[in-house]
Amino acid sequence: MMNPELAIIRIKNLRLRTFIGIKDEEINNRQDVIINVTMHYYAEKARKTDDMEHALNYRTITKAIITLVEDNRFSLLEHLTGKILEIASEHPWVEYATVEVDKPHALRFADSVSLQLSWQRPE
Numbered sequence: 001m002m003n004p005e006l007a008i009i010r011i012k013n014l015r016l017r018t019f020i021g022i023k024d025e026e027i028n029n030r031q032d033v034i035i036n037v038t039m040h041y042y043a044e045k046a047r048k049t050d051d052m053e054h055a056l057n058y059r060t061i062t063k064a065i066i067t068l069v070e071d072n073r074f075s076l077l078e079h080l081t082g083k084i085l086e087i088a089s090e091h092p093w094v095e096y097a098t099v100e101v102d103k104p105h106a107l108r109f110a111d112s113v114s115l116q117l118s119w120q121r122p123e
């Protein structure tokens with residue numbers, strides 16, 4: 001049974017533009033990416049105190065992701081997703097994190113293509 005104090009934070013469809021890809025067009029022009037992040041942490045103190053001090057601040061994490069994505073260039077989704085996962089799993093309270101990055105305009109005949117990476121804190 002899942003622990004009732006284990007909170008799940010979901011940052012949903014964070015829409016940013018960055019340089020991602022290996023084609024000349026992708027190297028020379030920003031394109032849309034859609035980012036979904038899920039983080040698990042034990043939120044009992046935050047729930048009981050209603051005090052931001054005891055919460056895993058999703059705004060802080062989101063701002064760090066925005067800075068990473070908008071201020072850098074990436075060739076592969078694997079690298080971009082991995083760097084975002086480093087941010088999502090950095091805080092010591094995070095027990096589990098998963099990140100999925102979509103490139104909605106990457107494939108001519110597909111709605112989107114995405115890559116997902118996950119991390120679990122070692123026991």
Ligand SMILES: Nc1nc2c(c(=O)[nH]1)N=C([C@H](O)[C@@H](O)COP(=O)(O)OP(=O)(O)OP(=O)(O)O)CN2
Nearest residue numbers: 007009043046052054055056057058059060062063
């Ligand atoms: N773990 C939690 N983290 C945060 C919570 C929360 O309830 N639990 N709440 C907040 C803020 O209330 C957030 O919901 C709104 O923050 P803000 O409007 O500053 O977010 P923006 O992305 O709109 O920030 P801008 O600077 O206005 O762009 C934060 N964390």
